[in-house]
Amino acid sequence: MSREDRLRKLLKNPHIWRPGESSATGRNNVPSGFSVLDQQLGGGWPIGVLTExxxxxxxxxxxxxLMPALIHMSKNDSAYDSRSYTAVQDTWGSSRSDRLLWIAPPYIPYAPALTQHGLDVSRVLIVHSAKQLDALWAMEQALNSPVCRVVLGWFADIDDRSMRRLQLAAESGACWTVIFRHARFADITSPAPLRIHIKPGRKPEAGDLDLNILRNRYGPVGELSLQC
Incomplete structure (x- = not known):
């Protein structure tokens, strides 16, 4: 086999993605609640990968x-079409993958406000940890567990090796996985298939948010503005 033939064969591998090439076909996602963003993402937030x-x-x-999708995931069981899992009984008495896990959020979430927005807070679990290593361990374990449908993680600093471990764990499960990271990492290579830099928009008090999609395996990159 010639070198050109080997290269063509390699490029046909479904696990290889080239910039500008959409790979949205045949994947699961959750609608973001913003039609313009869904168009950019090929249907919604991707499930089974790491979003940064x-x-x-x-x-x-x-x-x-994230709130429209979080509300959707907290209430709509039929819309959560993940890979088949054998039902298990978790520590909290659930036999479904219905938990929304928040790991190391910077602030204590205010439950009444979340409820007012329409989020089912009975499904939200929060993990606080003084050590980032413990938080990373908790996130990796959650991604490998069949009891979480959403995993959010906040990290002040995280190395490339840990990011790759989380991406592999996200691929092994069927969670909507989001990691929040400081903007100083925007120019640093990341294994996350979807990377979005967000900033306050023209009228922050009205919920305006500017997004710069830096990397997108599912559609075009570029800037857009939303009112959240």
Whole structure:
């Protein structure tokens, strides 16, 4: 086999992605609640991979960006079409993959406000850890578990090796997985198939948010603005 033939065969591998090439076909996703964003992402937030949200400061509207999908995932069992799992009984008495796990959030979530938005807080579990290593371990274990449908993780700093471990764990499960990371990492290579840098928009008090899609395996990259 010639070198050109080997190269063509390699490029046909479904696990290889080239920039500008969409790989949305045949994958699961959850609608973001924003039609313009869904168009960019090939249908919604991707399930079974790592999504990286980059931001300079917490509390600029990142939860508002995710809230429609979080509400959807907390209430709509039929919409969660993950890979087949054998039902297991978890520590909290659930036999379904219905938990929304938040790991090391920078602030204590205010349950009444989340409920007012429509989120079913009975499905939300929060893990606090003083050590990032423990938080990373918890996130990896959650991604390998069949009892979580959403895993969110906040990390001040995280090395490339840990990012790759989380991406592999996300691929092995069927969670919607989001990691929040400081914007200073925007120019650093990441294994996450979807990377979005977010900033306050023109009217932050009205929920305006500017997004810069830096890497997108499922559609085009570029900037867009939303009202969350």
């Amino acid at each position: 949200i980059l931001l300079s400061n917490s509390g600029i509207g990142e939860l508002g960006l």
